[in-house]
Amino acid sequence: MDTSLTDRDTDAGLRIRSAAVLLFARQGYAATSIRDLARAVNLTNAGIYHHVSSKEALLADLMRAGHRGLIDATARLLDGVQQPSDRLALLIASLTAIHARSPLTTRVMDGELRSLTPGSTAHDEIIALRDEYEDHWRRALADGAGQGVFRVADQKLSRLALMSMCTGTSEWYRPDGDSSLEQVCAEFVAIGLAAVRAPARPTASADLSLLPDFPWEPPDA
Structure with missing residues (x-):
């Protein structure tokens, strides 16, 4: 060859x-x-x-790779972590960091599902991958509420609010801004745990080196 x-x-x-x-x-x-x-x-x-093969196939490939990278990184971060507060902290920090570090890829992942043909294999696959990732959030909130360490009136609304906070960094975070990415992640973890009324306690910190780097993300975007 x-x-x-x-x-x-x-x-x-x-x-x-x-x-x-x-x-x-x-x-x-x-x-x-x-x-x-x-x-x-x-x-x-x-x-x-x-x-x-087509523009839609290209979009599906990008979304598939992005979601799989997110799922794999999340599984590594949560491996062996039992406490709901620690799991939620890792979920908040990692989702925040991924969106801050790869803003264009994550905007496409988050916003272009509507562009895949409804009912197509690719559309159904991306929905399944998205649900697989969000199941980590569902389980963390359900376990925390079940154990009495979280107090939330509506777990779905709490999940959507917290995830929206994290994904928003793709729109505004800048590496040369006033706060480092580690500071943003730590602050968002504090806000998120306060939102579910988790008792104050040391929480696991996310190892950002475990997060995926998408080689196609334009470095100067």
């Missing part, structure tokens, strides 16, 4: 995914054409189709 050809194909595929994430996040999937992608990476339309 000609490894130089393989390397060029890999590089082109990565550049296409980087351009797709940037365009899908900034102007939306529906407003982005194959021609836009081709122009962004200096390829022809045919060159794009050499690497991806």
